[in-house]
Amino acid sequence: MAKTNRKTRGGRIRRAGIVLALMAVSFLAGMWTHGALDRPLFADAGLTYIGDIPVLTNYIPAGSRARPGGLREIKYLVIHETDNFAAGADAAAHDSFIHQNADAASGVVSWHYTVDDHQICHHLPDNEPAYHAGDGMEPNGGNQNGIGIEMCVNEDGDYEQTLRNAEQLCARLLVEYDLKPAALRRHQDFSGKVCPAKLIGSGRWEEFCAAVEQQYDALRAAGAQ
Numbered sequence: 434m435a436k437t438n439r440k441t442r443g444g445r446i447r448r449a450g451i452v453l454a455l456m457a458v459s460f461l462a463g464m465w466t467h468g469a470l471d472r473p474l475f476a477d478a479g480l481t482y483i484g485d486i487p488v489l490t491n492y493i494p495a496g497s498r499a500r501p502g503g504l505r506e507i508k509y510l511v512i513h514e515t516d517n518f519a520a521g522a523d524a525a526a527h528d529s530f531i532h533q534n535a536d537a538a539s540g541v542v543s544w545h546y547t548v549d550d551h552q553i554c555h556h557l558p559d560n561e562p563a564y565h566a567g568d569g570m571e572p573n574g575g576n577q578n579g580i581g582i583e584m585c586v587n588e589d590g591d592y593e594q595t596l597r598n599a600e601q602l603c604a605r606l607l608v609e610y611d612l613k614p615a616a617l618r619r620h621q622d623f624s625g626k627v628c629p630a631k632l633i634g635s636g637r638w639e640e641f642c643a644a645v646e647q648q649y650d651a652l653r654a655a656g657a658q
């Protein structure tokens with residue numbers, strides 16, 4: 434009788450061990466894959482085109498002051514405008530600017546994407562924090578957990594087309610990172626700075642969010658087919 438009990442207990446322990454091992458494997462598998470493409474959790478989406486809009490990737494060098502590094506959870510898309518109305522101040526010009534100032538002694542700024550009326554420049558991997566929201570490295574903040582997106586307002590650009598391109602980028606990033614349209618934020622939401630100034634000043638923030646949601650719903654519907 435004692436022998437049978439020992440056997441039963443041994444069997445229970447083995448079964449419990451197997452169950453725990455299976456739970457650990459499924460937990461790790463869940464950690465490792467994420468988002469629409471089942472890519473590793475900590476990986477940039479690697480976008481090259483969004484529709485017919487080219488996405489040009491030219492990362493700020495690792496180790497520069499504007500690229501603090503470290504991986505973080507993506508929780509928000511933080512919308513900005515460059516406030517640079519000069520002719521020629523397009524996405525490529527801002528890509529040059531961000532590289533030239535990546536090791537500035539003070540006032541370092543960085544963000545992930547700049548959008549103009551014909552292309553998108555990608556300056557930092559999406560899974561790294563940056564300096565664009567004016568809230569330091571506040572936990573759960575815009576710098577720590579947001580993807581910074583600058584929209585150009587150059588006088589020789591088509592601002593309406595820039596908005597359309599930014600809407601498409603936002604919708605795509607929401608899908609890529611398994612976020613909801615409610616993850617859209619203004620720079621103003623984190624630091625109080627009136628940014629994106631033109632969009633806020635013209636009372637069009639809600640319109641922008643609605644357009645992103647429409648694009649997001651279309652992408653989701655297309656992905657479900």
Ligand SMILES: [Zn+2]
Nearest residue numbers: 513514620628
């Ligand atoms: Zn801003």
